[in-house]
Amino acid sequence: xxxxTPNPASPGSSSGVLTLTREQQGDVVVVRVRGMAVAEMAGQxxxxxxxxxxxxxxxxxxxxxxxGFISSTGLGSIVAAxxxxxxYGTRLFLINPRPMIAEVLRVTRLNxxxxxxxxVAEAEQLVAGGAK
Amino acid sequence: xxQPAKDQHLPLQTLVIPSDLxxxxxxxxxxxxxxxxxxxxxEAIFAIxxxxxxxxxxxxxxxxxxxxxxxxxxxxHVDEEQFVVYIRDEGPGFNPDAVPDPTSPxxxxxxSGRGILLMRAYMDEVAYLDDGRELYIRKWNRP
Numbered sequence: 001x002x003x004x005t006p007n008p009a010s011p012g013s014s015s016g017v018l019t020l021t022r023e024q025q026g027d028v029v030v031v032r033v034r035g036m037a038v039a040e041m042a043g044q045x046x047x048x049x050x051x052x053x054x055x056x057x058x059x060x061x062x063x064x065x066x067x068g069f070i071s072s073t074g075l076g077s078i079v080a081a082x083x084x085x086x087x088y089g090t091r092l093f094l095i096n097p098r099p100m101i102a103e104v105l106r107v108t109r110l111n112x113x114x115x116x117x118x119x120v121a122e123a124e125q126l127v128a129g130g131a132k
Numbered sequence: 133x134x135q136p137a138k139d140q141h142l143p144l145q146t147l148v149i150p151s152d153l154x155x156x157x158x159x160x161x162x163x164x165x166x167x168x169x170x171x172x173x174x175e176a177i178f179a180i181x182x183x184x185x186x187x188x189x190x191x192x193x194x195x196x197x198x199x200x201x202x203x204x205x206x207x208x209h210v211d212e213e214q215f216v217v218y219i220r221d222e223g224p225g226f227n228p229d230a231v232p233d234p235t236s237p238x239x240x241x242x243x244s245g246r247g248i249l250l251m252r253a254y255m256d257e258v259a260y261l262d263d264g265r266e267l268y269i270r271k272w273n274r275p
Contacts, residue, residue, distance in 0.1 A: 038157065038185055040154060040157060069182070071247075072186055072244070072245075073244075076246070077243070079242070100174075100178045104182070108235065109240065113240050
């Protein structure tokens with residue numbers, strides 16, 4: 001019998017799996033955060049976001065569409081990246097968070113700090129259009 | 133250890149862990165396995181995982197200061213109606229009412245301080261006992 005493959009993005013998963021990838025296209029850096037942003041993984045998340053911010057792009061898009069869980073420590077990593085981006089004149093956007101992640105942003109009122117977009121293209125359009 | 137009179141009848145399971153963040157996912161896994169067996173909703177499972185993450189991290193980092201010879205004691209009960217957990221650390225305690233509101237505009241850009249807010253938002257009951265050394269939490273399993 002084959003055991004079912006665990007879904008790292010399932011809220012019930014106890015796995016601490018976090019996968020981070022980075023792409024840069026011109027003035028846009030996209031960091032994709034997949035899996036579970038638990039406290040144990042916060043250092044890994046912080047490093048990835050700070051390294052991306054230090055590239056000083058015009059737009060930094062943090063893609064949360066495959067993020068299944070985030071704790072306050074993970075939120076803190078994104079907040080710290082936002083502060084770094086402000087220092088460099090970079091606009092940070094959160095892309096397509098799942099409903100339960102969006103609710104965490106609402107509860108903490110971080111939806112007032114971050115701009116949330118459905119796609120990276122939307123974030124680029126906002127910057128190109130001069131939106132604040 | 134404290135146990136409110138209304139919960140005296142609840143049988144509690146006990147886990148004792150060292151002050152190591154790597155233990156958080158192990159405790160969560162053991163408790164969430166039982167939560168899933170009792171058919172809690174995905175939203176409730178997310179809320180309980182989030183709360184355990186915040187509570188255990190606080191106990192290890194802020195309570196026990198990650199001190200290797202201090203332990204965290206987790207006592208919990210799960211059935212089809214409710215989840216109850218007591219999490220005790222060996223720190224000096226603290227006053228939860230003195231923790232500043234992380235949603236105030238002047239604190240929104242700070243990277244920490246949101247754990248208690250999240251627990252209170254997602255659980256039905258949250259209380260600190262024994263001068264902040266023990267956290268009590270209840271979540272009802274509602275359809």
